[in-house]
Amino acid sequence: MRRLFFFLLLSLASLGAGAQTVVFGPKSRIVASPDSPAAAILQRYLPEATGFAFPIVNALPKKADIVLREVDGLGEDAFRIGLENGAVVLEGSGKSLSYAACDFLEQEVGMNYWGGGEYDLPRVKSVVLRPRTEVPAFRYRQCSHYLLREDPLLRSWMRLEEPSDLFVENLWVHTCDRLLPASRHGAAHPEYYAYYNGRRHPGSASQWCMSNPEVLEIVCGTLDSLFLAHPEQKMISISQNDGSDTYCRCETCQAIIDEEGSPSGPILRFVNAVARRFPDKEISTLAYLFSVKPPRKTVPLENVSIMLCDIDCRRQTSLPENPSGQEFMRHLEGWSAICDNIFLWDYGINFDNYLSPFPNLQTIKDNMVIFRDHGVKMHFSQINSSRGGDMAELRPYLVSKLMWNPSASLDSLERHFCEAYYGKAAPYILRYIHTLEGAAVATDVDLFIYDSPVSYKGNILRPALLRRYNALFDQAEAAVAHDSLRLSRVQRTRLPLQYSALEIARTDLGRDNAAVQKALDLFESRVRTFGVPTLNERANSPLAYCKLFRERYLSSPEGNLAFGCPVTFTIEPRPKYRELGKTALTDGLYGGAGYVESWVGWEGSDADFTIDLGAQKAIQAIGVDFLRQIGAWVLDPRAVEFLVSADGEQFSRFSYCEIPENRSGSIEFTPVWGYSQSTARYVRIKISGQKICPEWHYGVGNPCWFFVDEVWVR
Ligand SMILES: [Zn+2]
Numbered sequence: 001m002r003r004l005f006f007f008l009l010l011s012l013a014s015l016g017a018g019a020q021t022v023v024f025g026p027k028s029r030i031v032a033s034p035d036s037p038a039a040a041i042l043q044r045y046l047p048e049a050t051g052f053a054f055p056i057v058n059a060l061p062k063k064a065d066i067v068l069r070e071v072d073g074l075g076e077d078a079f080r081i082g083l084e085n086g087a088v089v090l091e092g093s094g095k096s097l098s099y100a101a102c103d104f105l106e107q108e109v110g111m112n113y114w115g116g117g118e119y120d121l122p123r124v125k126s127v128v129l130r131p132r133t134e135v136p137a138f139r140y141r142q143c144s145h146y147l148l149r150e151d152p153l154l155r156s157w158m159r160l161e162e163p164s165d166l167f168v169e170n171l172w173v174h175t176c177d178r179l180l181p182a183s184r185h186g187a188a189h190p191e192y193y194a195y196y197n198g199r200r201h202p203g204s205a206s207q208w209c210m211s212n213p214e215v216l217e218i219v220c221g222t223l224d225s226l227f228l229a230h231p232e233q234k235m236i237s238i239s240q241n242d243g244s245d246t247y248c249r250c251e252t253c254q255a256i257i258d259e260e261g262s263p264s265g266p267i268l269r270f271v272n273a274v275a276r277r278f279p280d281k282e283i284s285t286l287a288y289l290f291s292v293k294p295p296r297k298t299v300p301l302e303n304v305s306i307m308l309c310d311i312d313c314r315r316q317t318s319l320p321e322n323p324s325g326q327e328f329m330r331h332l333e334g335w336s337a338i339c340d341n342i343f344l345w346d347y348g349i350n351f352d353n354y355l356s357p358f359p360n361l362q363t364i365k366d367n368m369v370i371f372r373d374h375g376v377k378m379h380f381s382q383i384n385s386s387r388g389g390d391m392a393e394l395r396p397y398l399v400s401k402l403m404w405n406p407s408a409s410l411d412s413l414e415r416h417f418c419e420a421y422y423g424k425a426a427p428y429i430l431r432y433i434h435t436l437e438g439a440a441v442a443t444d445v446d447l448f449i450y451d452s453p454v455s456y457k458g459n460i461l462r463p464a465l466l467r468r469y470n471a472l473f474d475q476a477e478a479a480v481a482h483d484s485l486r487l488s489r490v491q492r493t494r495l496p497l498q499y500s501a502l503e504i505a506r507t508d509l510g511r512d513n514a515a516v517q518k519a520l521d522l523f524e525s526r527v528r529t530f531g532v533p534t535l536n537e538r539a540n541s542p543l544a545y546c547k548l549f550r551e552r553y554l555s556s557p558e559g560n561l562a563f564g565c566p567v568t569f570t571i572e573p574r575p576k577y578r579e580l581g582k583t584a585l586t587d588g589l590y591g592g593a594g595y596v597e598s599w600v601g602w603e604g605s606d607a608d609f610t611i612d613l614g615a616q617k618a619i620q621a622i623g624v625d626f627l628r629q630i631g632a633w634v635l636d637p638r639a640v641e642f643l644v645s646a647d648g649e650q651f652s653r654f655s656y657c658e659i660p661e662n663r664s665g666s667i668e669f670t671p672v673w674g675y676s677q678s679t680a681r682y683v684r685i686k687i688s689g690q691k692i693c694p695e696w697h698y699g700v701g702n703p704c705w706f707f708v709d710e711v712w713v714r
Pocket of ligand 1: 208210254
């Protein structure tokens, strides 16, 4: 009796304004058309939750039924949940009706859906219904979850969309070469393509000459047939190919750039001219890298959408709180003043190291509030969720919730997720997240999307903090030691910490190799168990990383005759690398997959340097290692010549090696070895660089880099 009274008190207390209890029973049904996807979602889970069958019927609703109703006029993607004559009524249109079904399961039934068939579903016979209308802050919401592609329910659950839903033939970004292929027009009409550095650059990665009227006619013709073939879709993107500094600076384009104060000027004039021809369609274009600054005069037409990208900004704080973000804020304010149709593309993970702690969850939320308040209508939060990556499940959960409502409480969302997903380990995971986040703000770390965990070894990953993080994960693992599902989730979440410790260890000559070997073995077995597919955007495999780590970083530098020897330069590296270059090539420490540490770089030039071995030595092999990371304009050089000398004056050729061109997008090392027999004190290495990015590359016509680390003499 006392228990019943207590229960009544509780249910009364939990009934908010307008909330009502609905008690389901064996006669409860789902009233919907038989092919309704939303009804199928409810039918899949309600019987399991309630023990009642919930048949799908096309009939007049009765008390304790659930009614699904197609309703127009609620607004794009909006839905409503309410109560009519004792029946639950879900209203929406198309996919938003499925959103309503998922929201009902989540909020009223208390279900969590994690994707890939994993879910928590409480046993309930009744629900407390809170009538509401849900309207998204952004009419289009895009982010990734590694299970999304194979899981349509997850997509409805997270209320996410894909560019192919909207854009004709998925022409949504970097479309220039698809719309006017240089392979077709380049040879006969180089004048269609960008002019800079003294010539036209027709090529798959170059831009158009936007002031050329023939380009406008050809592109409008192409769009006309594309729209005719896809009458159901309204949007298409005319947007620059990826890469920076490749826009046209011919006389006419340059005059427009000068008048508009930005290379976005010629682009927007072109896009407006297209939009005028297709008034009932929507033409999207990029404001990205060289075009991020809005033009001074031209205003986008109403049917033009601006896809604005904050790629260069730092992520340790919100945009107005760091200098790179402050600069972007001026661009956002500029565009916001002339356009109420902005598609904001934000970047929220370390693309070079998915398995590196990236404490930007608060930043994501703060920036999203700013985007909403600046009238942004469409939003892509590019977080590249990848299995084993940093907070690869929490991050998309938060992003999808916040894209719907940026004012939602981050603390509540984090707590809800962690308590449900990690169970008893939640307090430790939450404390880890917040300790890391505090360290990022307190040390003002430069949190950049192309970075290495090695850059963080003096701030957010300093030894004292690593020790605390690991202690928290030890506690988290102990708390769920008897819950194998949650233990595996905790261990998967720990991978970035393990990877970072390995990365940092390889830069420390005083490391304990046996301990590092043990840590590497554990990391290898975990990435294998959890099926971690990649370390980064360039698809580098974690297992290949482990293999390379053993060969490269755990071998002793003692067998290298060049170890610790002084280096003098005839052709110096770029100024930024001159100080480092004095020691880095022979210090026994090998650069990793990012050029941000240990690597010595040359840009647009050759290299030439000499190593003094200190005495005459017998030499059988000389090697030098390069980094290839074409996304960062870091290409293999063309050739290496190895020379030797007894006196440092007269050099003779030891060996000459040509390097075949490699266009692979993976980040790889290119070791180059020359073999011969000689006795010498001085070793000279002459490297012929590519110097200029080739036409297939994003940087076409601009200087490219090569990076060298570690010279071997045997
Ligand atoms: Zn031009």
